[in-house]
Amino acid sequence: MPRLRMGRIMTWPKPVRRLILDRAKGRCEGCGVPIPDDVDIHHRQYVSRGGKSVAENGLALCGRGNVLSFGCHGRAHSGQQGEARGWAVHSWADPAQIPVWSGEAWWLLNPDGTRSQLTWDEAAELRALYGMGE
């Protein structure tokens, strides 16, 4: 088995992966399209930025984020688009404090695998605070 693929799979402990997949309910957390159960979970704060494999740092996104970049996972890795949606988080920020755009609403992801919907004003305040753009 190629080492890269192996490493990616083992990055997410099974119970954490389960929390994220249960939260996603079979749908991409970025746009709502159906996703497979073996979807490649995205690290909002990249591992290279110190990101942990915890529920609030994971997103079940459609597509792929690495070499074959497409779908929401591709957008999450595309710099500004990913940061503006809260799908990519800077090394200095706490992913639990950064709002996430789901295609229809803004959320905060909780460590217990739940998510809390933000009002438009709450999201705007946090996005301004963390410089997430318009």
Ligand SMILES: [Zn+2]
């Ligand atoms: Zn998507």
